[in-house]
Structures are given as structure tokens and as C-alpha cells.
Amino acid sequence: MRLPLRRADLRSDSVASVSLTGVVAASSQLLPAREQMAFTLGFHIVLASMGVAFPAITLIANYRGVRKGDAAALTLAQRWSKVMAVLFAVGAVTGTVLSFEFGLLWPELMRRYGEAFGIPFAIEGLFFFTEAIFIAIYIYGWKRLRPWPHFWTGVPIVIAGLGGALSVVSANSWMNQPAGFKTAADGHVTSVQPLDVVFNNAWSYEVPHMILAAYMVAGFLIASVYAVGMLRGRRDRYHRIGFLIPFTVACIATPVQLFVGDTAARAIAKDQPVKFASMEYVAKTQTNAPEWIGGIYHDGKVSLGVKIPGLDSFLVGFSTDTKVTGWNTVPAKDRPPSPTLLHLAFDAMVGIGSALLLLGVWLAFSWWRRRDIPQTVWFLRAGAIAGVLAVAALECGWIVTEVGRQPWTVYKLLRTEDAVTGAHGIWLTFAIVLVLYTALGVATVVALRLMARRWRERGDVEEPVPYGPPTGSGSAGA
Amino acid sequence: MRDVVAIQLWLGVTAYAVLGGADFGAGFWDLVAGGAARGARPRALIDRSITPVWEANHVWLIFVLVVLWTGFPQAFSAIFSTLFVPLTLAALGIVLRGAGFALRHVADRVEIQRVLGGAFAVASVLTPFFMGTVVGAVVSGRVPADGNGDRLTSWCNGMSIVVGLLFVATTAYLAATFLVADARRAGDAELERYFRRRAIGAGVVAGALAATGIVVLHEEARYVYDGLTSDGLPLVIVSVLSGLAALVILVRGNAFWARPFAVAAVVSVIWGWGVAQQPYLLPTSLTIDAAAAPHATLVALVVVLVAAVLIIAPALGLLFVLHQRSVLDEESPAAGAGVSD
Ligand code: HDD
Ligand code: HEM
Numbered sequence: 126m127r128l129p130l131r132r133a134d135l136r137s138d139s140v141a142s143v144s145l146t147g148v149v150a151a152s153s154q155l156l157p158a159r160e161q162m163a164f165t166l167g168f169h170i171v172l173a174s175m176g177v178a179f180p181a182i183t184l185i186a187n188y189r190g191v192r193k194g195d196a197a198a199l200t201l202a203q204r205w206s207k208v209m210a211v212l213f214a215v216g217a218v219t220g221t222v223l224s225f226e227f228g229l230l231w232p233e234l235m236r237r238y239g240e241a242f243g244i245p246f247a248i249e250g251l252f253f254f255t256e257a258i259f260i261a262i263y264i265y266g267w268k269r270l271r272p273w274p275h276f277w278t279g280v281p282i283v284i285a286g287l288g289g290a291l292s293v294v295s296a297n298s299w300m301n302q303p304a305g306f307k308t309a310a311d312g313h314v315t316s317v318q319p320l321d322v323v324f325n326n327a328w329s330y331e332v333p334h335m336i337l338a339a340y341m342v343a344g345f346l347i348a349s350v351y352a353v354g355m356l357r358g359r360r361d362r363y364h365r366i367g368f369l370i371p372f373t374v375a376c377i378a379t380p381v382q383l384f385v386g387d388t389a390a391r392a393i394a395k396d397q398p399v400k401f402a403s404m405e406y407v408a409k410t411q412t413n414a415p416e417w418i419g420g421i422y423h424d425g426k427v428s429l430g431v432k433i434p435g436l437d438s439f440l441v442g443f444s445t446d447t448k449v450t451g452w453n454t455v456p457a458k459d460r461p462p463s464p465t466l467l468h469l470a471f472d473a474m475v476g477i478g479s480a481l482l483l484l485g486v487w488l489a490f491s492w493w494r495r496r497d498i499p500q501t502v503w504f505l506r507a508g509a510i511a512g513v514l515a516v517a518a519l520e521c522g523w524i525v526t527e528v529g530r531q532p533w534t535v536y537k538l539l540r541t542e543d544a545v546t547g548a549h550g551i552w553l554t555f556a557i558v559l560v561l562y563t564a565l566g567v568a569t570v571v572a573l574r575l576m577a578r579r580w581r582e583r584g585d586v587e588e589p590v591p592y593g594p595p596t597g598s599g600s601a602g603a
Numbered sequence: 604m605r606d607v608v609a610i611q612l613w614l615g616v617t618a619y620a621v622l623g624g625a626d627f628g629a630g631f632w633d634l635v636a637g638g639a640a641r642g643a644r645p646r647a648l649i650d651r652s653i654t655p656v657w658e659a660n661h662v663w664l665i666f667v668l669v670v671l672w673t674g675f676p677q678a679f680s681a682i683f684s685t686l687f688v689p690l691t692l693a694a695l696g697i698v699l700r701g702a703g704f705a706l707r708h709v710a711d712r713v714e715i716q717r718v719l720g721g722a723f724a725v726a727s728v729l730t731p732f733f734m735g736t737v738v739g740a741v742v743s744g745r746v747p748a749d750g751n752g753d754r755l756t757s758w759c760n761g762m763s764i765v766v767g768l769l770f771v772a773t774t775a776y777l778a779a780t781f782l783v784a785d786a787r788r789a790g791d792a793e794l795e796r797y798f799r800r801r802a803i804g805a806g807v808v809a810g811a812l813a814a815t816g817i818v819v820l821h822e823e824a825r826y827v828y829d830g831l832t833s834d835g836l837p838l839v840i841v842s843v844l845s846g847l848a849a850l851v852i853l854v855r856g857n858a859f860w861a862r863p864f865a866v867a868a869v870v871s872v873i874w875g876w877g878v879a880q881q882p883y884l885l886p887t888s889l890t891i892d893a894a895a896a897p898h899a900t901l902v903a904l905v906v907v908l909v910a911a912v913l914i915i916a917p918a919l920g921l922l923f924v925l926h927q928r929s930v931l932d933e934e935s936p937a938a939g940a941g942v943s944d
């Protein structure tokens with residue numbers, strides 16, 4: 126190492142002493158660190174999904190509004206962009222917390238692999254800038270930009286959302302299928318191939334799967350607001366297209382999503398067989414492996430589940446003779462913690478995906494026959510819970526991916542217990558984060574409801590500047 | 604290539620300090636603007652001037668983190684494992700600040716606006732303070748290269764406290780000079796005077812803290828002190844002169860020209876610090892060379908930087924221009940300058 130010689134009078138006492146206390150007791154911090162990471166990620170991902178897909182949905186309404194002179198669509202687009210302003214801010218701050226947590230909770234992950242794992246995030250930075258800049262122009266430019274230029278300022282947001290999702294999820298897929306670097310004998314990374322890092326073995330299904338999930342979550346969630354409105358008797362055109370635009374987007378994404386998910390499952394059977402085995406209750410490597418629907422794994426037995434013989438093998442290799450790897454192929458310490466959690470999360474995701482597919486088929490059928498949404502409250506009731514279900518599928522999918530990767534943070538290279546920080550008191554920070562995020566979640570929902578009520582009661586009047594005197598009249602010139 | 608990426612890191616730090624710093628400082632002035640009636644007008648100006656831009660400015664922080672953890676992973680890991688406490692508090696502060704700010708726009712009752720605005724304002728002061736303690740710890744060599752340095756004394760010490768306070772004062776100073784210009788553009792002479800007085804006050808305090816900082820550096824961070832008084836000296840002089848020039852201009856009442864000088868004063872300190880501590884990233888335990896990632900990673904980072912210059916810089920410019928021309932104001936056009944598009 127090259128040391129500078131020009132200033133020799135270094136005072137040794139200015140160098141902090143290394144405290145050894147932290148290094149030893151790392152494992153006691155493992156559980157809270159995992160919980161905190163999972164909780165903050167699970168929170169951010171909902172907002173991130175909205176950030177990825179909401180702008181596109183808004184632009185569709187905006188386009189209709191401007192092109193066809195559809196006043197209701199234009200009002201929707203304007204109001205949605207105000208909702209985006211709130212969600213985007215919460216998404217940005219919770220995303221920042223995640224970035225801090227990489228260092229605060231997993232410093233060893235970053236120290237060992239930052240030079241590879243970090244690359245997708247560097248690319249993501251570009252998309253964040255784009256997104257933050259154009260979202261501001263779009264949201265605040267309604268009044269004074271002309272309609273078409275204003276519309277076009279929204280397009281970069283959509284692209285940035287896709288690009289941002291690509292890069293972040295590629296970082297995650299890298300953790301599942303690390304690639305694109307060489308290490309010395311001591312594990313130290315000596316060279317990196319950036320493109321191989323980003324386009325690793327798992328990105329090609331994880332990235333589209335997540336992007337489609339974002340469109341499903343955003344679409345069903347927004348639509349559910351208007352479904353509730355219609356159930357309460359507000360059946361005007363505004364509510365109809367407020368429901369139809371996002372719902373249609375989500376319904377188009379759903380079948381593609383199931384296809385991609387299926388591809389992902391097969392890829393995992395091959396590349397991360399122990400994760401797959403835990404998802405599917407395959408204790409021993411076997412052919413003719415059964416598919417379990419539901420069920421709890423306990424002491425080598427599955428109870429309360431429905432068993433379909435041979436189906437698992439069939440799904441993996443299109444033949445019941447396909448051999449499926451069981452978790453018995455690795456020692457217990459290399460298996461994920463809870464097959465039951467993984468299996469039920471996986472089932473829930475697949476079940477919800479299938480149910481949402483049926484909902485889309487219902488709409489398509491009714492549209493084909495009568496050019497209208499199904500005239501039964503049951504359809505609207507289903508639409509009203511579809512948003513929450515999509516979020517549940519999203520969270521379940523992430524549980525499968527992340528818990529299923531355990532005990533590895535970087536698959537087969539870095540154990541989670543070796544990645545964790547040496548700092549103490551993570552239970553405390555986790556508790557604080559829980560309280561703060563709960564308040565944040567509640568406040569966000571309350572704020573959105575408040576906005577909705579205000580629009581209902583008073584139309585698009587301006588909100589006063591904080592504490593300030595009322596500002597002029599002004600109405601949204603829809 | 605290593606030095607190029609180190610410069611890239613410093614560019615990010617600079618951008619964040621100036622742009623993000625001014626947004627934090629605006630929160631400081633929001634905090635001290637007084638009761639609901641008295642503080643209404645300054646708060647309205649503050650709100651208008653940071654609403655469309657704070658998120659874009661905030662991304663510079665992400666940029667810095669990403670360049671640090673990708674380009675110099677060991678330094679990132681060392682800093683975050685040692686300075687666990689202030690960095691956790693800074694992260695929480697960022698949440699409170701951003702969420703408080705965004706949500707108070709929606710709140711309709713004054714009490715609730717006050718709670719949210721309070722969260723925004725208090726967090727705007729505490730967050731730069733904690734970030735300052737982190738910088739103080741790095742500067743004074745309290746972050747060992749292998750990380751896990753003392754989690755308390757690393758940031759509870761004279762150097763960290765002084766730098767923390769300096770950060771708060773500097774953000775307030777920058778914000779006030781920005782707000783003077785914004786008030787002038789809005790044609791509000793009274794607010795212009797209001798923020799001019801505050802800019803002068805904050806400038807004096809920041810200057811005094813900087814001077815104190817030099818003394819503490821002499822005691823606690825000898826390496827950087829020596830660097831600042833040798834290689835970094837020209838930049839220190841530029842900083843002092845710019846700071847003085849900005850003060851003189853403010854006192855004489857010219858709103859627009861104070862801003863570039865105030866910015867120059869801050870920027871030159873940051874680069875002076877960089878020059879003073881090179882070749883170290885963490886004085887005096889980790890050099891830039893030792894911490895740097897393999898070559899291809901650094902190339903990737905520089906490619907990202909080039910893309911940023913080509914794509915992001917014009918976009919950012921567009922945002923600022925639109926903002927300055929009040930195109931992004933939500934108020935009815937009659938109140939503003941009436942720009943068409
Ligand atoms: C709306 C949400 C949603 C829906 C309906 C589905 N998924 Fe999914 N799934 C996700 C949302 C999701 C996700 C976004 O939460 C995950 C987590 C990581 C990822 O890339 O996507 C995921 C992960 C994930 C994984 C694990 C990937 C890994 O470990 O790398 C598999 C095997 C599947 N999914 C399979 C499916 C199948 C077979 C589905 C339906 C038939 C399905 N998913 C529907
Ligand atoms: C699947 C995972 C993720 C997706 C799809 C995603 C997507 C997004 C999106 C779209 C935004 C913009 C803000 C918004 O619209 O609400 C955002 C913000 C952010 N995310 Fe995530 N994110 C994911 C996970 C992560 C992770 C793991 C990190 C941690 C490093 C992270 C860090 C950030 C940061 C720092 C921001 C703020 C950017 C800003 O200041 O504008 N995200 N994310």
C-alpha cells in the first residue's frame with residue numbers, strides 16, 4: 126500500500142481505537158436485522174410499485190382527456206398526479222432508508238461485494254434522477270404548460286420507472302444468482318464484469334415478474350378505490366373510467382404475469398433447487414413428486430394439504446418422470462428456515478394470481494357481450510378487494526424469494542449471519558422503525574382519504590399553503 | 604481511474620451539500636419562523652421554493668451513497684459500521700423531513716399542519732447535524748479501515764459536534780441566500796429584507812464555526828489540518844474571500860449576487876477538505892487506492908457519470924429553469940410572473 130510521506134507528524138492518538146465488543150456478538154443482532162430489513166423492504170415495495178406503474182396509468186387518462194376532450198379523464202389524471210406526489214415522496218424517503226440499511230445492517234455484504242452488487246444501483250441512480258425531475262415537472266406543470274408538452278413530460282417517468290425496477294431487481298437477482306466477478310482465494314473480489322452482474326442468471330424472470338407485479342398492484346389498487354365508490358352508489362362516468370382504466374391495465378398484465386411466474390418457478394427448480402424444494406415440500410429427491418396445495422409441514426409430514434400425485438414433477442419437466450431435487454441434498458444448516466412459510470406464501474401468490482385472472486376473464490366476457498362492466502355488485506366487490514389481494518401476492522412473492530434464499534444473502538457465497546452488522550441495539554432501531562413507519566403508513570392513508578373527500582365535497586380547489594393566508598381562487602381547468 | 608471516481612464522489616458530495624443543503628436550511632428557517640400568523644409568509648415562500656425540487660436534490664444523497672459503496676466498498680462499510688448511531692438518526696430524520704413536508708401540503712387543519720410542519724422543520728435541522736458528525740468523525744480519523752470503530756466516541760467528540768453545528772449553520776446560510784433571491788423574484792421587498800438579515804446572521808455564525816473548526820482540526824485532526832494549511836490553502840483562501848464577498852453584497856442589499864459567492868464559499872471548503880485529506884478516503888487508515896473497487900467497476904461508475912452529464916444535467920437544468928420562471932407554481936397565474944410555457 127502506498128502511504129503518503131509528506132506529512133510525517135501523524136498523531137497516533139487521533140486514530141480511533143477499534144472496539145472489539147461489536148465484532149463478537151454479531152449473531153444476536155441477526156434476527157432483528159432481518160426483521161427490520163424485511164419490514165422496511167415490504168413497506169417500500171408497495172410505494173415502489175405505485176412509483177413504477179402509476180405514472181403510466183395516469184398518462185393513459187391524460188391522453189384520453191386531451192385527445193378526446195374527455196373532461197372526466199382529465200380530472201382523474203390531474204387528481205392522480207396529486208396522489209402520486211404524496212406516494213412518491215413517501216417512496217423516496219423509505220427507499221433512502223433502504224440504502225442506509227445496506228450499510229447499517231449489512232456492512233459485510235457491502236464490503237465484500239459492493240463492487241459488484243453496487244453496479245445496478247449506480248445505474249438505478251440515473252433513473253431516480255429522471256423520475257424525480259420529471260415527476261416534479263409533470264405534477265406541478267398542469268397549470269402552465271400546454272397540454273401536449275405537459276403530457277410528454279410524463280413519458281420519461283414511465284421509462285424511468287421501468288429502468289429503475291430493472292436495475293434494483295437485477296441487484297436482487299444477483300443475490301440469488303451471483304455472477305460477473307472473480308475472487309481471490311480469500312474471497313476478495315479481484316475483477317468485475319459489470320454487464321454480467323446486471324444480466325445475471327435470474328434477472329430475466331425476476332425483472333419482468335416484478336414489473337408486471339407493479340402494474341398489477343397499481344392497477345388493482347387504484348381501481349379498487351373506484352369500485353368502492355361505485356358500491357356506495359357513485360356510478361357516474363368519472364367513477365366508471367376511474368375504475369376501468371387501471372383495472373384494464375392490471376387485467377392485461379395478469380395472464381402475462383402467470384406465464385412469467387411459471388417460467389420463474391421452473392428456473393428456480395434448476396438453479397436454486399433447495400429454495401424450490403422448500404416451496405414445494407420436496408423433502409427427498411424423487412421422481413413423480415406430488416404437488417401440495419396448502420398444508421403445513423411438520424416432522425416430516427404434511428398435514429391439512431391436498432396432494433396431487435406427480436404434478437410437481439410434471440410442472441417442472443412436463444413429465445411425471447422428472448426428478449425433483451429435495452432439500453435432503455444439503456445439510457440442515459444450508460436450508461431455508463421454514464418450508465411452511467415458503468410453501469404457503471407461494472400458494473397464496475399463485476392462488477391470488479389465478480383468482481385475479483378469473484376476474485379479468487369475467488370483465489372481458491361482459492365487455493364482449495355487452496360493452497359494459499358486469500352489472501352485479503359481486504363484480505364490484507371483487508374489484509374492491511382485488512387491490513389488497515395484489516399487494517398480498519406481491520409480499521408473498523418477496524417472502525418466497527428472500528426467505529427462500531436463506532441462509533444465504535449472496536447465494537452460496539455469503540451467509541446472512543456473516544453479512545450482518547456488529548452494532549448492537551437493532552431491536553431498538555427496529556422498534557423505532559416500526560412505530561415510525563406505522564405512523565407514516567397511517568398518515569399517508571389518512572392524507573389520501575382527506576384529498577378524496579375534499580375533491581368530492583369541494584372539487585379541485587387549491588389547498589392553502591401551510592399556515593398561510595388563502596391563495597387566490599383557481600380551479601383545475603379540466 | 605481511481606482518482607476520477609474519487610472526484611466523482613466529491614462532485615456528488617458538493618451537489619448534495621449545496622442543493623440538498625439549501626433544502627434542509629429552508630427547514631431551519633421554517634422552524635424558527637415563529638407562530639402561525641407571523642410565520643405564514645416566510646413559510647409560504649419556503650414552501651414554494653422547495654416544493655418541486657427537493658426530491659431531485661435529494662437524489663444526490665443516493666448518488667453519493669451508491670458511488671461510495673460501489674467505488675469504495677470498504678470505506679462505505681467502515682463508515683456505516685462505525686457511525687451506526689448518527690447515520691441511523693440521519694435516516695430517520697430524512698423520513699420525518701420528507702414525509703412531514705409532503706403530508707403537510709395535504710393536511711387541512713392547522714394543528715395537524717403544525718405537527719407535520721414541525722416534524723419537517725425539526726428533522727431538517729437534526730439531519731444535517733448528524734451528517735456533520737459523520738464527516739467530523741471521518742476527518743478526525745475516527746473511522747478505522749476495518750470498520751466497527753467505537754460507536755460512541757467516534758461521533759461524540761469536539762470535532763464531530765463542531766462540524767455538525769457547522770453543517771446546520773451552512774445549510775441555513777445557503778438557504779437564506781437562496782430565499783433572498785426567491786423573495787426578490789417574487790417582488791416581495793419585505794421578505795427579501797427578512798431573509799437578507801437572516802442570511803447575514805447565518806453567514807457570520809457559519810464563519811465563526813468554521814474558524815472554530817480550524818482550531819479543533821489542529822487539535823484533533825492533524826492530518827487534515829496540515830493539508831488545509833498546505834495543499835488546500837488556496838481553496839481555503841478562496842472560501843474565506845467568497846464568504847466575505849457574499850456578506851458584503853448582502854449588507855449592501857444586492858440579492859442576486861450574494862448567492863454565487865455563498866455557494867463558492869461552501870464549494871471551496873468541500874474541495875479544500877478533499878485536497879487536504881487525499882490520498883486518504885479515511886484519514887489516516889484507508890487510502891483511495893486501497894479502498895477502490897476493481898477497474899471495470901470504476902469504469903462502469905464513470906460511464907454512469909457521463910450518462911448523468913448527458914441526460915440528467917439538461918433535465919435538471921430544465922427543472923430549475925421552469926421552477927425559477929414560476930412555471931411549476933400551483934397558485935393561479937395571476938399571482939406569479941405569468942409565463943406562458
Ligand atoms: C402481483 C403479484 C404477483 C403474482 C400474481 C404472482 N407473483 Fe410471483 N412473485 C411476485 C409477485 C407476483 C413478486 C414481485 O413478489 C416476486 C418476488 C421476487 C420477484 O422477482 O417477484 C415473485 C416471486 C416469484 C417466485 C420466486 C422468484 C425467485 O425466488 O427468484 C416464483 C417462483 C414465482 N413468483 C412464481 C409465480 C407464479 C407461478 C405465479 C402465478 C401463477 C405468480 N408468481 C404470481
Ligand atoms: C423490487 C424492489 C424495488 C423497486 C421496484 C423499487 C422502485 C422504486 C421506485 C419506483 C422509486 C421511486 C419512488 C416512488 O415512486 O415511490 C424508488 C425510490 C427509492 N428506492 Fe426503491 N425500489 C425497490 C427496492 C429498493 C431497494 C432494495 C433499495 C435499496 C437500496 C431502494 C432504494 C430506493 C431509494 C434510495 C429511493 C429514493 C430515490 C429518490 O430519492 O427519488 N429501493 N424505488
Ligand code: HEM
Nearest residue numbers: 159162163166167170293294296297523527528533534541
Ligand atoms: C429488489 C431489491 C431487494 C434487495 C436488493 C434486497 C436485499 C435484501 C438483503 C440484503 C437482505 C438481508 C440479507 C438476507 O436476509 O439475505 C434481505 C432480506 C429480506 N428481504 Fe430483500 N431485498 C430486495 C427486495 C425485497 C422486497 C421488495 C421484499 C418485500 C417484502 C423483501 C423481503 C425480504 C425479507 C423478508 C428478508 C428477510 C429474509 C430472512 O432473513 O429470512 N426483499 N433483502
